[in-house]
Every structure is written in structure tokens, then in C-alpha cells.
Amino acid sequence: MTDVVIAGIGQTEVGEHWDIGLRDLAYAAIHDAIQDAGGLKPQSLFVGNMLAPNLSRQAHVGALIADYAGLTGIEAVTVEAAGASGGAALRQGYLAIASGMVDVALVVGVEKFTDKVGSGVDEALATTSDSDFEAVQGMTPTSQAALLMRRYMHEYEVPKDGFAGFALTAHTNGVANKNAMFRKAIKAETYAKAEMVSDPINMFDMAPNADGAAALLLTRRELIPSNWQSPLVKIAGSAASSDTLALHDRKDMLYFDTAQISAGKAMKQVGLTLDGIDFFEYFDMFSIYAALQLEAVGFAIKGNGWKLAADGSIGLKGKIPCATMGGMKARGFPGGAAGVYQAVEAAMQLRDQAGANQIADARFGLIQSLGGPASTAVSHILQRLD
Amino acid sequence: MTDVVIAGIGQTEVGEHWDIGLRDLAYAAIHDAIQDAGGLKPQSLFVGNMLAPNLSRQAHVGALIADYAGLTGIEAVTVEAAGASGGAALRQGYLAIASGMVDVALVVGVEKFTDKVGSGVDEALATTSDSDFEAVQGMTPTSQAALLMRRYMHEYEVPKDGFAGFALTAHTNGVANKNAMFRKAIKAETYAKAEMVSDPINMFDMAPNADGAAALLLTRRELIPSNWQSPLVKIAGSAASSDTLALHDRKDMLYFDTAQISAGKAMKQVGLTLDGIDFFEYFDMFSIYAALQLEAVGFAIKGNGWKLAADGSIGLKGKIPCATMGGMKARGFPGGAAGVYQAVEAAMQLRDQAGANQIADARFGLIQSLGGPASTAVSHILQRLD
Numbered sequence: 147m148t149d150v151v152i153a154g155i156g157q158t159e160v161g162e163h164w165d166i167g168l169r170d171l172a173y174a175a176i177h178d179a180i181q182d183a184g185g186l187k188p189q190s191l192f193v194g195n196m197l198a199p200n201l202s203r204q205a206h207v208g209a210l211i212a213d214y215a216g217l218t219g220i221e222a223v224t225v226e227a228a229g230a231s232g233g234a235a236l237r238q239g240y241l242a243i244a245s246g247m248v249d250v251a252l253v254v255g256v257e258k259f260t261d262k263v264g265s266g267v268d269e270a271l272a273t274t275s276d277s278d279f280e281a282v283q284g285m286t287p288t289s290q291a292a293l294l295m296r297r298y299m300h301e302y303e304v305p306k307d308g309f310a311g312f313a314l315t316a317h318t319n320g321v322a323n324k325n326a327m328f329r330k331a332i333k334a335e336t337y338a339k340a341e342m343v344s345d346p347i348n349m350f351d352m353a354p355n356a357d358g359a360a361a362l363l364l365t366r367r368e369l370i371p372s373n374w375q376s377p378l379v380k381i382a383g384s385a386a387s388s389d390t391l392a393l394h395d396r397k398d399m400l401y402f403d404t405a406q407i408s409a410g411k412a413m414k415q416v417g418l419t420l421d422g423i424d425f426f427e428y429f430d431m432f433s434i435y436a437a438l439q440l441e442a443v444g445f446a447i448k449g450n451g452w453k454l455a456a457d458g459s460i461g462l463k464g465k466i467p468c469a470t471m472g473g474m475k476a477r478g479f480p481g482g483a484a485g486v487y488q489a490v491e492a493a494m495q496l497r498d499q500a501g502a503n504q505i506a507d508a509r510f511g512l513i514q515s516l517g518g519p520a521s522t523a524v525s526h527i528l529q530r531l532d
Numbered sequence: 533m534t535d536v537v538i539a540g541i542g543q544t545e546v547g548e549h550w551d552i553g554l555r556d557l558a559y560a561a562i563h564d565a566i567q568d569a570g571g572l573k574p575q576s577l578f579v580g581n582m583l584a585p586n587l588s589r590q591a592h593v594g595a596l597i598a599d600y601a602g603l604t605g606i607e608a609v610t611v612e613a614a615g616a617s618g619g620a621a622l623r624q625g626y627l628a629i630a631s632g633m634v635d636v637a638l639v640v641g642v643e644k645f646t647d648k649v650g651s652g653v654d655e656a657l658a659t660t661s662d663s664d665f666e667a668v669q670g671m672t673p674t675s676q677a678a679l680l681m682r683r684y685m686h687e688y689e690v691p692k693d694g695f696a697g698f699a700l701t702a703h704t705n706g707v708a709n710k711n712a713m714f715r716k717a718i719k720a721e722t723y724a725k726a727e728m729v730s731d732p733i734n735m736f737d738m739a740p741n742a743d744g745a746a747a748l749l750l751t752r753r754e755l756i757p758s759n760w761q762s763p764l765v766k767i768a769g770s771a772a773s774s775d776t777l778a779l780h781d782r783k784d785m786l787y788f789d790t791a792q793i794s795a796g797k798a799m800k801q802v803g804l805t806l807d808g809i810d811f812f813e814y815f816d817m818f819s820i821y822a823a824l825q826l827e828a829v830g831f832a833i834k835g836n837g838w839k840l841a842a843d844g845s846i847g848l849k850g851k852i853p854c855a856t857m858g859g860m861k862a863r864g865f866p867g868g869a870a871g872v873y874q875a876v877e878a879a880m881q882l883r884d885q886a887g888a889n890q891i892a893d894a895r896f897g898l899i900q901s902l903g904g905p906a907s908t909a910v911s912h913i914l915q916r917l918d
Contacts, residue, residue, distance in 0.1 A: 185616035191774075199585040203655075204663040206614040209774035209907045213781070217795060221772035222908065223620045224612040228592040237622055245630035247770070277590040278553065293603065362553045384633070386607035388577075395599070407605060521595045522608065 150243045151531070152379045153370060154183025154363035155490045160327045160478035163357040168202050168258040169214040171359040176215045176254055179361035184456060186363055188252035191215075191222040194235030194495065195256055196482035199269035202261040211254065215268040218303065221248075228274035229431060230359070232485025233386075233515025233524030239364045240526075241382045253489075256359040257422070257481030261369050267355060274518055276391040287518065288352060288432075290393060294519055295434035298400055299346060302449035305347055310337040311434040311455030313350035316469045319462065320476025322502035327356050327478030350475070351433040358480030360487040367531075379496045382510070383412030383527035391521045400449075402435075402475040404523035405442035405514060412512070412525040420444050423527075424508040425467040425495060428461075430474045430514040439514060440468075467505050470495060485515035489526065496530040536792035537917070538765045539636070539756060540569025540749035541876045546713045548646050549743040551673060554588050555600040557745040558642040562601045565638070565747035570757065571803025572749055576628050577601075577608040580621030581642055582868035586656035588647040597640065607634075614660035615817060617641065618871025619772075619901025619910030620748070625750045626770045626912075635755060639875075642745040643867030648870035650742045655739060660904055662777040673904065674738060674818075676779060678730040680905055681820035684786055685732060688835035692732055696723040697776065697841025698819040699736035702855045705848065708888035713742050713864030736861070737819040744866030746873040753917075765882045768896070769798030769913035777907045786835075788821075791828035791900060792910035798898070798911040806830050809913075810894040811853040813874040815902040816860045825900060826854075853891050856881060871901035882916040 156178025158171055172193070177206060180186065191212045205253040208222035225235040231254035239251040262270060270282040275290060298304060320326040332350065340348040370378060387404035390396055396403075414421065426445065430436040437451035445466050446454050454460050460468040471477055471491040474484060492511040494500045511528045542564025544557055558579070566572065577598050585591040594608035611621040618641035625637040648656060658667040661676060684690060699718060706712040718736065726734040754765065773790035776782055782789075799805065812831070818820040823837035831852050832840050840846050846854040857863055858878040860870060878897040880886045897914045 157796060190772075197591065199583070199584070200591075202663060203659050203667065204657040205583065205585075205612060206661070206777060206903055206907060208613055210662065211551045212774045212776050213776045219773055219789065222613070222774040223624070223772070224592060225874060226610040227594055227608070238609070238627075241624075241628050241633060244633060245627045247630060257795060261868065266801060273585050273589050273591040275592070276596065277588060281589065386576075386609070387605055388598045388608040390599045391592060391596050403605065419874050517592055517595065521592060 148244065149367035150240050150364055150381045151367045151370060152493050153186050153365045154179040155493050156162060156182060157325055157360040157487060157490050158358050159325045160214055160356045160358035160480050162260050164260055166258060168198060168204060169211055171258060171357060172211045172254050172256040173215050175359035175361035176252060179363045183363040186250050186365065188217065188250045188363060189220055190248045191217065191220055192235040192238045192251060192253045193224045193256065194232035194482040194486055195224050196226060196231045197257065197270045200273060202258050209378045217403060220440060224267055227522040228331030229429065230485060230515040230517035230522040231482035236362065236485060236489055236526060237384050237386055237524055240381050243364050243366055249365060251364045252361065253364060253482030253486060254359060254361040255486030257483050258357050259355040259481065260357055278390050288347060289344045290519060291432040291434055292347045293401060294393065294530055298434055300350065301400060303307055304452055307338055307510045308452045308456055309351055309433040310334050312430060312436050313337050313475055315460050316430060316473040316475035319470055319503055320472030323471045323477060326476050328470040328476045329447050347432060353431045353474030353479035354478050356478035358478065358483050360483050360490045362489055377497045378531040380529045380531050381492045381526060382529040383415040385411035386524040389521050391518055393519060400438065402438045402442040402520035404520045405439050408523045408525035409443045409512060409514060412527045416527050418510060418527065423510050423512045425470055425505050425511050427513040428468050429514055431479055435516060462503060462505060470500065470503050470505060485524065488515060490514040492528045496528055533702055536626050536750055536767045537753050538748055539572050539751045539878050540565040541879050542568060543746040543873060543876050544744050545711045546744035546866050550646055554584060554590060554642060554644040555597055557644060557743060557793030558597045558640050560599050560748035561745035562638060562640055569749040574603065574636045574749060575606055576634045577603065577606055578621040578624045578637060579610045579642065579814035580612060580618035580868040582612060583643065583656045586659060588644050591714045593700045597892060606907055608809055613817065613887045613908040616871060616901040616903035616908040616910045617868035621744045622748065622871060622912060623770050623772055623910055626767050629750050629752055635751060637749060637750045639872060640745060640747040641869030641872030643869050644743050645741040645867065646743055651679045665778050674730045674733060675815065676905060677818040677820055678733045680779065680785060681732050684820055687786060690838055693841055694838045695737055695819040696720050696907065698816060698822050699723050699861055700847050701841060702816060702859040702861035705856055705889055706858030709857045709863060712858040712862050713740060714862045723812045729751050733818060737818045739860030739865035742864035742866050744864065744869050746869050746876045748872060748875055750758055763883045764917040765879045766917050767912060768915040769801040771797035772910040775907050776899060777904055779905060780894045786824065788824045788828040788906035788909065790906045791825050794911035795829045795898060795900060798913045801850045802913050809896050811897050813855050813878055813893050813897065813899040814854050815900055816855055817865055817879050821902060848889060848891060856886065856889050856891060871876065871910065874899040874901060878914045881912055
């Protein structure tokens, strides 16, 4: 099979973009990605979007964005898998190139949370959990994650401040990321004193909903011009898995099956073990998600994921650096764009473009997007080619 | 490249299924498709859905359906392109098999209109047109199609009853389709007296929104068991194209560019001209769409599409049979499932399973799904292998 490579990356600042719309955000990221790829023109567009039909009253976003980006006529489609929408769109772009039917594919993730305010946002987010059995009871993704975190703390006797390391690491890494929503490091005391959102989840145990767009241009390796400058990044592994939406339907809610399955498949495709992975972009929408991902992927045994955050292992110079550009917590959570941001940031690491956050000699990065509490997990392994 | 073939088909009756939910509908179609395929197990699920985040307050439908269908763990994602969602999901399934990364892909289209009643349905449908420039003015897809039809009638001096043939043909063909919503033929007088919905669109110029699910199991030809019974159907051509959402953004709103581009590409892939196509499943959500598709694909010159309906050319024994199982008008319009129904019905024709509606010696069928007024068009050519 042909190698699928990243020819261009683009991203907007993550934050509250009150003054510009969904299509403008997408355009900005697409413009940068196409320019980064030296003007390479896509035939297909895969849009990762999570909630625009509710937040922005806009479905059919694929055609809308293709036209607004000056790409009228190309194939365009929206890919949705809740929070994993961006990762799922990347996977569709990958499959399109791998099929040999498409030469250049554009993957863009975009979300515009500020098109809605107040309870409308919670209502929109609640559509991603089981509507008939969870949302109907008033459950939101945050209250669901709170139940999960409480159970974890109870089962493994983890103190509340055992989770502080996730927020401290993310905010430390966010300082040097010019696209991050929050660029200020925090102290352990700040975490300890933080207001509760849904006990035991405090303000720093969850990521802020935010506006943003990120884009990737994918192509076959042989189509890259011979005078290419930056290190080439290959999509070496790609896999996805699904689980129940509702937590009560699982045998063991404290193990993220899909995170294990999808990462395992992706690693097998590359012929890689955990030792070969230089950094891990987990999906820290909630601290508890990050802890459970570290366990499911295999970096920690069950009940011990939080310790990697507590003992510094996930820091930039740690055993397995995570959230290297600030993660969801500091960079922000731009819904369906989140998975594409993960890929853009991982590509920056592998191209030596991560500035102060650069991980030395990074060759393989694992990125994993989650929809809900790993009801969907999409894993990709990005590889630097030299 | 490997041949992508249809190993199984399934569909529910189209109608108002007040008593069962979105996931139940999807399950019924999936069950039948897997059984039809002799129990072949999919690794990936592509769900075509148009409006569940609004109609059913349910996003993240991919994982939900995978689990409910007893396929927990497989890859699952939702594909959306307004009315073309089903066709777009089929194309993603096709690309997945063509990539060589997936052996068996399940494509299911599902919609549950009766989860919402009254103006909520119009509000949901309006999200598929340009929210900032059309929907915000109160425009719905029906009023948009009415403007388009009025312009066509004016430009080409077409009388109102010039469109009757589309409804007459569809309802004639619906009689023998046990899954059709309406199974009664109508007369020209009935069309002439029909109540106006949005002038000049009357009750028979548009398709009824309905609940339904249809499913396809795709695989590589070499994975089909050697004792296979029914004629094998190959996806011989697959292409998609996008255009502006808003009609006012087009140079010529009376020509469906995307219908031409996507059908042209698909035919080129097969090495086929129009003469080689035995039937055409157009997207007759509105009569005017069907007329414009016939022109864009090339069966009629500009301004003459309606004549093929008026002179009987689109009948089962006509030059180019269309809506052979009743089309959107008589079978019903089940949103994101519509494109998958088209494929299931075309497969039935090519397998000689179309009963009273069978087209003799059919070898190639063209199916085309539209999102909005051809803001998206997805074309597939299905071929009978002998």
C-alpha cells in the first residue's frame, strides 16, 4: 500500500471567536494548510464537526465549507463521532488516499461553541450521550464524567489532588503555544482551591469548550514535490473502535476498551510497541479520561494512570510526554476540531516545529480522540520520515 | 484495484414508525443485510444520517447503532451531507473496502422523522440550507425548491401539469413495492387537483418525510464465498461533488453542476456512456430536482427534463426507467436513509429481485443522491456481474 503523508497543516487560535463564524474559522485553517503544502489542491474534503446542527443551526457543513474556501465542486462530507469527530475525519481522509481513488484530501475540524450560550450548550453536548437512557434523565457529559471519576477514586482510593498533575502539565505546556486558549501555568494550590463544577470534577479537571479550526492536507508520498523542505510526516497507523454510549451498559466502566483496541490495532500496523512511542496526545477533556486512556493504552496498569501525572512522567521530559502543546485543558476543547488539532500538534513535534515544547528526537507520536467516555476511540500513529 | 461488491441488503418498510426508535429501525435493516450476506461480519460501520441531532436529539449515532446491533467494538462513524447522507455513507464504505484496510463494511442509512412533529421538522430541515443567508430569512428546503421550480417554469415556459409525469410514474411503481409508504397509483386529475404546499409545488411535487432504515454489506469480491447464490452486484463507479448551499450564489441555478460532475466521473471510471445505463434512480424529493438531474446527467437537454416524464420515457418500459421502486415520492423520503434505499433498490433490480417492477436484462444502474438543491451530489454506478 502507498504511504499516506501530511503535506500541510493549519490551525486557528483556540478561544471565543464572537466576531467570526463557523465557515470563516474553517477557511482560516484551510488557507494555512494549503499554503503550508505549497498550494497543493485537494479533491476531497472531510469535515470533522460535532455539534454545528445544534450549536450553529447548520448541517450540510461539508459543501458549505468547500464553497467558502474557494474549493467549489470538490467532494465534501461531514464526519461525526461526538468528540472523536476530528479523529474520525482524519481517518476517512486517510482511507480515501489509501484507496487510490483520491490524490489529495483535505481534513478540517471546526466547531463554533459561541454560536450558542448558556444551557443550549449543555443541551447540545448531551446529544452525544445516550439520549433515551442518559440525556433524558438530565445527564450531561460532565456529570457523566463526574460519576466515572468518583467511581475511580473510590475503587482505587485515589485522593482528589491525585489528579492535579494532569492540569499542571497541560497548563505548563500551554504557555508557549500561541494558539492555546490559556497560556498561564498554574500551581498545585490553584488546583486544590478550584471551584467545583460537578463534584469531584473541578474547573481544572475539565477542558473549556471553545471555538477553533484545524486542517491537514493528506496525499500519497510519491506526490510530494522533490524539493520538499520540512521533514515529512507519515500516517503510519490508523484504527477506530466503538463502545456503548451509556456507562451503565458496560461490564467495567473503569476500562476504556476502545482506547485499547484502536491503539493496539494502530501499533500492530506499524509494528511498534509502547517503548517506540515518543509522545502521546491523549484526549483530556476530563482528567479522568486521560487517566483511563493511559491505562487502556498500556502506559500504566489499572488504577495507576493518575500516578503518571502525579510523578511527572507525562511532562515534556518525562517517560511519556502527553498534551505536549497544552492538550484540551490549556489549548481548549474545540469540539469536532479537537482531533485535528491533536494531529497538527503531533505533526509539529515530528517536524521540529514545536518550539519551547519540542520533544527531542521524536519519531513516533500516538494521538487518540474520544467520543464521550471512549464510546468512540480513534487512534493514529504519526511517524517522522527522514 | 480490488472489486467492491454488495454482499447483503436490508430495508425496513418506510412510513410513520411511531412505536419504535432510531436504533431499532437501524437494527432491523442491519439484521436483514447480515442475514442476506450469509452472516458475514463487518469491521466498520458507516451510518448515513441527516437530522438525528435535531429530530431525535441524538448525535454520536455510529457507536449507538453498532452497539445496539450487537457489533460493539467495531469502527463506527456518522456521515452527513444533508439529503445525500446515505449516498455519502455508501461512498465512505466503498473507499474503506477499496483501501484494503477493511474487509467487510456495513453501510446503514437511518432517519426518524416522527421523533419530532410540527414546525420542529421544518426547523431541522432548514439546517441543511445556508443558515446565515437563507434559513435565517425563514426559507425551508420546500420554499427554496418552489422558487427553483417557478424559475424553471418561467424560463422554459413549462405548464404546471408538465410535472405530473414524475408523480404518476413514481406512484405507479410504488404499488408493487411492499416497503413503499404509498402503494396506490394516481391519475392525472388527482395531480391537477392536488393541494398547493408552496406554490408551484403541490402535494405530489414533493416527497413525504418518513421513518426508515436501509443497509448494505460491502466486501471485496474475493471474500465472497464460492457457493454464493444471487447475482453479484459490483460498485463499479463512485464519485461526489459539492456546490454552494445558497441558490443565489450560483451562476445558473437551473443547472445542477454537481449532478453532472459526479455522474460524469462515475461513468468515466466504468468506461460507460449514457446508452449503457439501464435505469436511473434520481433523487425526486421534489419534481424539479428530478427534472434538473435528468438534464445535468445528460438524458435530456436543458429545459427538456420534464418532457421525459411527460412522454413516458422514465416508465419501467421507457427509454430510461427512473424511480423504479417508487422513488422518494411513493416509497417515501427517509432522510439520511434515502441514498441507501436507492442502492438497495438498484441492487434488487440487478439481482432480478424487483418482482413486478423488474427491468429486463438490467446490467448497469446509476443512482444519485442529492443534498439540498444539488449542493451535494453523490453518484454510484452498480453493475451486475455474471
